[in-house]
Amino acid sequence: MGPDTQPSATPPITRRRFLRWLLGFSVVSTLAMVAAPVAAFLVPPKSTATGSGGKVLAGTLADIPLGKGKVVPLGSKPAIVINTAQGVVAYSAICTHLGCIVAFDDLSGTIVCPCHDGRFSPANGTVVSGPPPTALTPVTVSVEGDQVFLVSA
Amino acid sequence: MTADAERAPSPTGMGGWIEERTRSRPLVAALLHVRIPAEARTFYFGGSALFLFGIQVATGTLLALYYKPTPAAAYDSVLSIMSDVSFGWLIRSVHHWAANLMILLVVLHLLRVVSQAAYKYPRELTWVFGIGLFGITMVFGFTGYLLPWDQRAYWATVVGTEIAGFVPVIGEQLLVLLRGGIDVTEATLSRFFGLHVLVLPLALAGLLAVHLTLVHQLGLANPKRPDPRGREPEGRTTPFFPNYILDELIAWYVLLALLVVLASLFPAGLDDKANALETPVGTKPEWYFLAVYEFLKLVPRLVGIMVPIVGLGLLAALPFLDRKPEVLARRRKMAVGVATLVLGGAVALTVRGFLP
Numbered sequence: 193m194g195p196d197t198q199p200s201a202t203p204p205i206t207r208r209r210f211l212r213w214l215l216g217f218s219v220v221s222t223l224a225m226v227a228a229p230v231a232a233f234l235v236p237p238k239s240t241a242t243g244s245g246g247k248v249l250a251g252t253l254a255d256i257p258l259g260k261g262k263v264v265p266l267g268s269k270p271a272i273v274i275n276t277a278q279g280v281v282a283y284s285a286i287c288t289h290l291g292c293i294v295a296f297d298d299l300s301g302t303i304v305c306p307c308h309d310g311r312f313s314p315a316n317g318t319v320v321s322g323p324p325p326t327a328l329t330p331v332t333v334s335v336e337g338d339q340v341f342l343v344s345a
Numbered sequence: 346m347t348a349d350a351e352r353a354p355s356p357t358g359m360g361g362w363i364e365e366r367t368r369s370r371p372l373v374a375a376l377l378h379v380r381i382p383a384e385a386r387t388f389y390f391g392g393s394a395l396f397l398f399g400i401q402v403a404t405g406t407l408l409a410l411y412y413k414p415t416p417a418a419a420y421d422s423v424l425s426i427m428s429d430v431s432f433g434w435l436i437r438s439v440h441h442w443a444a445n446l447m448i449l450l451v452v453l454h455l456l457r458v459v460s461q462a463a464y465k466y467p468r469e470l471t472w473v474f475g476i477g478l479f480g481i482t483m484v485f486g487f488t489g490y491l492l493p494w495d496q497r498a499y500w501a502t503v504v505g506t507e508i509a510g511f512v513p514v515i516g517e518q519l520l521v522l523l524r525g526g527i528d529v530t531e532a533t534l535s536r537f538f539g540l541h542v543l544v545l546p547l548a549l550a551g552l553l554a555v556h557l558t559l560v561h562q563l564g565l566a567n568p569k570r571p572d573p574r575g576r577e578p579e580g581r582t583t584p585f586f587p588n589y590i591l592d593e594l595i596a597w598y599v600l601l602a603l604l605v606v607l608a609s610l611f612p613a614g615l616d617d618k619a620n621a622l623e624t625p626v627g628t629k630p631e632w633y634f635l636a637v638y639e640f641l642k643l644v645p646r647l648v649g650i651m652v653p654i655v656g657l658g659l660l661a662a663l664p665f666l667d668r669k670p671e672v673l674a675r676r677r678k679m680a681v682g683v684a685t686l687v688l689g690g691a692v693a694l695t696v697r698g699f700l701p
Contacts, residue, residue, distance in 0.1 A: 223599075225605075229432035233407055237429040 261296025
């Protein structure tokens with residue numbers, strides 16, 4: 193710390209101490225060199241799903257008649273497509289409560305989660321009843337002739 | 346004073362706390378505080394092979410987190426490890442290079458023991474277990490090679506298991522046993538994966554435990570003079586710990602650096618996906634099987650398969666065939682001559698195998 197003219201203030205750095213620091217630094221940097229790639233390796237890649245992104249054919253209007261719904265794969269995640277009086281709509285089929293897959297209930301006309309009976313409105317995906325904290329995420333739908341496409345981000 | 350206090354932790358410190366609950370100090374002392382002949386020269390080959398086995402266990406465990414052992418998914422999972430997983434290329438390449446270096450070091454260790462006659466009394470059993478370890482290491486290489494399920498892997502396995510099928514009497518059964526059927530299929534991949542990640546590591550660890558215990562009990566061989574029968578060897582000794590251990594650690598450190606450099610400059614490759622309908626031109630096994638592969642081109646099949654098998658048997662029996670106590674190479678003309686001839690032949694065949 194201080195200049196060499198004040199040796200009494202701090203003990204001099206002996207060769208032994210210097211070597212010990214050097215050894216400690218080497219050990220720590222070696223451990224870091226090994227641990228960093230191992231830790232990074234353990235974190236899985238963001239998405240390995242194939243076919244995600246772009247336009248995905250969900251089915252035809254014959255598959256999803258008026259007043260009915262269907263769960264279809266969209267990339268690696270499921271989406272629910274419902275043919276309502278206002279047109280065909282789609283949402284992420286993953287319940288916002290605990291991640292179960294929702295289904296369309298024709299009788300009540302709502303989207304139902306089988307785990308805790310959370311219910312969502314098919315019109316806009318908002319929560320009608322039950323524990324889900326937020327609405328279902330909407331998915332863009334494109335109807336071309338008879339075919340229903342979902343557009344994923 | 347300070348240094349002494351650090352070296353021997355007080356009973357109230359962390360070391361003392363652990364010691365009270367494990368009473369391990371006598372065990373550690375018995376393992377570490379032994380003396381080795383001052384003339385002993387191991388060149389750290391065996392210890393380095395041990396270090397590489399540790400590297401293989403660590404990197405192999407990591408690879409198993411992403412690898413999928415089915416023909417439909419194996420290739421893509423390896424491709425994903427190489428391109429999607431963070432540092433996947435590094436882990437796989439280190440595993441690949443450590444495998445090759447491990448075989449090289451096991452062979453160098455074997456040659457060192459032969460040249461110093463360290464297989465002689467009282468180390469005959471250490472040698473036999475060592476030959477077992479050598480065999481397991483080779484099978485590790487063979488089974489691991491198939492796992493990426495690319496063209497090289499697939500056809501090297503087809504050829505390798507076909508060679509096993511030439512073994513007289515049991516060949517056909519051996520082939521079916523190895524492949525899990527008549528052909529190399531998903532059954533073969535399951536078998537090789539099971540062998541590679543379960544059976545062989547356990548077998549190697551078990552044999553290694555015996556091998557190392559024997560090394561510890563008998564001490565390192567003195568390359569200058571044979572061990573006297575029935576009494577302790579004499580002569581100058583040096584401490585195993587810290588002197589020898591420190592040198593060994595330096596060798597491991599250099600090896601780790603070498604692995605990272607090799608993995609970075611020459612990462613493990615991946616051929617096209619395995620295609621059972623098309624054998625690629627110039628199909629060859631890995632370098633450590635090349636000598637046998639070439640030998641099979643030159644001699645009748647039966648000779649080509651029996652010579653390596655009998656050779657391995659004779660190698661395992663070496664301490665019981667060469668019983669003279671002499672250890673100096675210049676007085677063991679026969680043993681050194683035969684060893685040089687075998688080594689020269691194997692190297693020549695391997696070089697020939699590399700030529701197009």
